[in-house]
Amino acid sequence: MDVTVEVNGLRKRFGATRALDDMTFTVRPGVVTGFVGPNGAGKSTTMRIVVGLDRPDAGSALVGGVAYRTLKRPLTHVGALLDAAALQPGRTARNHLLWLAHSQGIGARRVDEVIGLVGLEPAARRRAGGYSLGMRQRLGIAAALLGDPPVLLFDEPFNGLDPEGIGWIRGLLRSLAAGGRAVLVSSHLMGELQDVAGHLIVAGRGRVVADRDVAGLIAAASDGRVTLRTTAREDAMEALARAGATVTVTGSDTLTVSGLPGAATVAALTAAGVPFAEVGAHRATLEEAYMELTRESVEFR
Amino acid sequence: MIPLLRSEWTKFRTVRGWIAGSIVAILLTAGVGLLGAAGTVRSCEGPQGNVCPEIPIGPGGQAVSDRFSFYHRALPGDGAITVKVTGVSGVITYPPPGHDQIVPGVVPWAKVGVMVKRDLTQGSAYTAVMVTGDHGTRVQDDFVNDLAAGRDPWLRLTRTGDVLTGATSPDGTSWRTVSSTRLAGPAVIGLFATSPCDVTLGQGSLGGVVGACRLTNVTGKFEHIGVEGAAGPWTHDDVGAEPGAPSLSVGSARDWGSTIQLTGSGDIAPAGIDGGAVIERTLSGATIGLIAVIVVGVLFVTAEYRRGLIGATLAASPGRTGVLPAKAVVVAAVTFAGGLVAAAVAVPIGLRLMRDRNNAIAPVTTLTEVRVIVGTAALLAVTAVLALALGALFRRSAAAVITTIMLVLLPQLLATASVIPAPAAEWLLRLTPAAGFAIQQSIPAYPQVEDYSIPALGYYPLPPWGGFAVTCLYAAAALAAAVVTLRRRDA
Incomplete structure (x- = not known):
């Protein structure tokens, strides 16, 4: 294991559209790397370049230090789910995996194994044309896992999945990373990566806007803020403002306080005789952290 | 390469539509051919009922024409015959442009000369040295072999042991040996004359080709006749004559001792289109089956583009x-x-159906029959590759199917349905991938036969494997181009 993906200075134009403009980042093993950004940020193009489907105009994408195109049995190095809809509708899921397996010299036993891994056994011998989007995602993931590769790329794997499916994928992604694999997961919705991504690459307009580790990011976004629950919202806001804090209303009985430590907040409220139920350190969601990060670049909201 | 092959084979066999398409190709190829064969009925109503005349078979197994005027003696062992041909004249009935007169004239392949032949049976082995109407002096043997030998009027044929030596001379003194062939055992030796019909091809008023074959005869004048080793008297036979034939075609001999004059009509040559139905008639379904083959070949790659x-x-x-x-x-x-199965079913069963319907089948060697069957399968296979390559280049099913059909089927149909003039048809069958259909031609066109050797009648301008090579070249070039573009293009 311990294979990294290095994306270095990728540039790519499609006609007049600039899809990638100096895209640079590294995907490390042992952690799920979230690849986020709005549609059109260049996430899919970057992934297609990594697996050799598109050629960059400039820059390089290396898997374990070598170009994907030079790999002998590439699916044993990199597994990718790029387009779950790319199936021959008349072919069964098992046969779809079988031809992929044969192209890598992998046997039918592994095919049945990955079918089990993604929970497609009951439908494996049905034509893929009748599959729901969720089943296609599972089939696409099975295809990516076929060669048991140390690097996995998933482009929008949560699309079309029900909450149960989303939970399942999160678990799968975590366990893949825990096994030492480098896992890159793209999404245009931050919330999907909550509690999964250990590292975040934010892309916009074909380049990396932010490349941070998630724990630090959330800590930074939560930094010094206090969550307060109180029934006397107006009084509390007045008292805290007098003490020099900035107060944001986040719910009918919750406030977020910044600029005033927790102890000072409690003291201020007590002094003003404002009742409160709970005071605690605020923990930002990934969504909030993302907003924080991208506040300045309005262009890609 | 092995994993790739296995992978692509798994892809192919797991899509029901492609397997079905391949089966349809087999059924169309065999079925249409058999239907055609079942519908080919020949009738020869005559005084003896529906009995068709036997077509003579030459020593090489081919259907032959063997009809000529023969003035001969027996040749038990060694011997020789020497003559000088001092005159060749003849009659052509109703030639162009008016087609309304019988005129004096000699057709290019009229033949007069000396011959040693096994016996008087049509199709028996022979060697002959002759003067022709327009192709100079020649030596021919056993119907298919033909050698040009200048323009000398002196002809000699010598048998020593079982070797027959043909020679010519400008003056009767200095002889040039032209050929050496073998003919053992008792034989006949003598003078012959024969003249094939005058062939013209015209465009029919409703399209199609109209061929016409007008009766001719030739009269040869022989002098300085020397015969050695012959036995028995001089006898005249009109070999292959049919009762009730027009008087102009009846052979005759006049012997003045030092001069002999011989008149005859007919031909000694491979039979051409008169030699019976050709075996490839049972494979006419290949053109229809080809459409299914092309569709499958194209879809095998374009489906991947369509689905991503x-x-x-x-x-x-x-x-x-x-x-x-x-x-x-x-x-x-x-x-x-699939093509092999289809052709291996269609040819034997189709031939049986045709024979049952009174058709004479032009005999071919087993090797030729195998070549026609295997070649048809190979032609289908190569066309499938061409279709695949064009599919990869166009990445669109409809465009690739239409282009392949235009390249392979359209020229073939235009050329053989005789909707365009024969020279244009021949160029189409030389330059387009349709050239490969030549692989189906079982009877070659012989230059020494004035025949309707045009595509409309099943004669291709290129030899079987030559034509097939043209199709292969197209397929290889298209595949190479497709590989290069696939490597260059973003997926």
Whole structure:
């Protein structure tokens, strides 16, 4: 294991559209790397370049230090789910995996194994044309896992999945990373990566806007803020403002306080005789952290 | 390459539509051919009922024409005959442009000369040295072999042991040996004259080709006749004469001792289109089956583009070079196997159906029959590869199917349905991938036969494997171009 993906200075134009403009980042093993950004940020193009489907105009994408195109049995190095809809509708899921397996010299036993891994056994011998989007995602993931590769790329794997499916994928992604694999997961919705991504690459307009580790990011976004629950919202806001804090209303009985430590907040409220139920350190969601990060670049909201 | 082949084969066999398409190709190829064969009925009503005349078979097994005027003696062992041909004249009935007169004239392949022949049976072995109407002096033997030998009027044929030596001379003193052939045992030796009909081809008023074959005869004048080793008296036979034939075609001999004059009509040559139905008639379904083959070949690659599956294929084989060749091998192997089944069923059963309907079949060697069957399967396979390559280049099913049909089927149909003039048809069958249909031609066109050797009648301008090579070249070029573009293009 311990294979990294290095994306270095990728540039790519499609006609007049600039899809990638100096895209640079590294995907490390042992952690799920979230690849986020709005549609059109260049996430899919970057992934297609990594697996050799598109050629960059400039820059390089290396898997374990070598170009994907030079790999002998590439699916044993990199597994990718790029387009779950790319199936021959008349072919069964098992046969779809079988031809992929044969192209890598992998046997039918592994095919049945990955079918089990993604929970497609009951439908494996049905034509893929009748599959729901969720089943296609599972089939696409099975295809990516076929060669048991140390690097996995998933482009929008949560699309079309029900909450149960989303939970399942999160678990799968975590366990893949825990096994030492480098896992890159793209999404245009931050919330999907909550509690999964250990590292975040934010892309916009074909380049990396932010490349941070998630724990630090959330800590930074939560930094010094206090969550307060109180029934006397107006009084509390007045008292805290007098003490020099900035107060944001986040719910009918919750406030977020910044600029005033927790102890000072409690003291201020007590002094003003404002009742409160709970005071605690605020923990930002990934969504909030993302907003924080991208506040300045309005262009890609 | 092996994993790729296996992968592509798995792809092919797991899509029901492609397997079905391949079966349809087999059924169309065999079925249409058999229907055609079942519908080919020949009737020869005559005084003896529906009895068709036997077509003579030459020593090489081919159907032959063997009709000539023969003035001969027996040749028990060694011997020789020497003559000087001092005159060749003849009659042509109703030639162009008016087609309204009987005129003096000699057709290019009228023949007068000396001959040693096994016996008087039509189709028996022979060697002859002759003067022709317009092709100079020649030596021919056993119907198919033909050698040009200048323009000398002196002819000699010598048998020593079982070797027959043909020689010519400008003056009767200095002889040039032209040929050496073998004919053992008792034989006949003598003078002969024969003249094939005068052939013209015209465009029919409703399209199509109208061929006309007008009766001719030739009269040869022989002097300085020397015969050695012959036995018995001089006898005249009109070999192959049919009762009730026009008087102009009846052979005759006049012997003044030092001069002999011989008149005859007919031909000693491969039979051409008169030699019976050709075996490839049972394979007419190949052109229809080809459409199914083309559709399957194109879809095998365009379906991947349509579904976006090409991305998965190329991610699995990022080197890309082997992908299309592997696909080509799979589709070619499937098509070849199917074509072989179809042709191996259609030819024997079709021939039986045709024989049952009174048709004479132009005999061919087993090797030729195998070549026609295997070649038809190979032609289908190569066309499938061409279709696949065009599919990969266009990435669109409809455009690729239409282009392949325009390249392969359209020229073939235009050329053989005789909707265009014969020279244009021949160029089409030289330059387009339709040239490969030549692989089906079982009876070659012989230059020494003035025949209707035009595509409309099943004669291709290129030899069987030569024509097939043209189709292969197209397929190889298209495949190479497709491989290069696949490597260059983003998936």
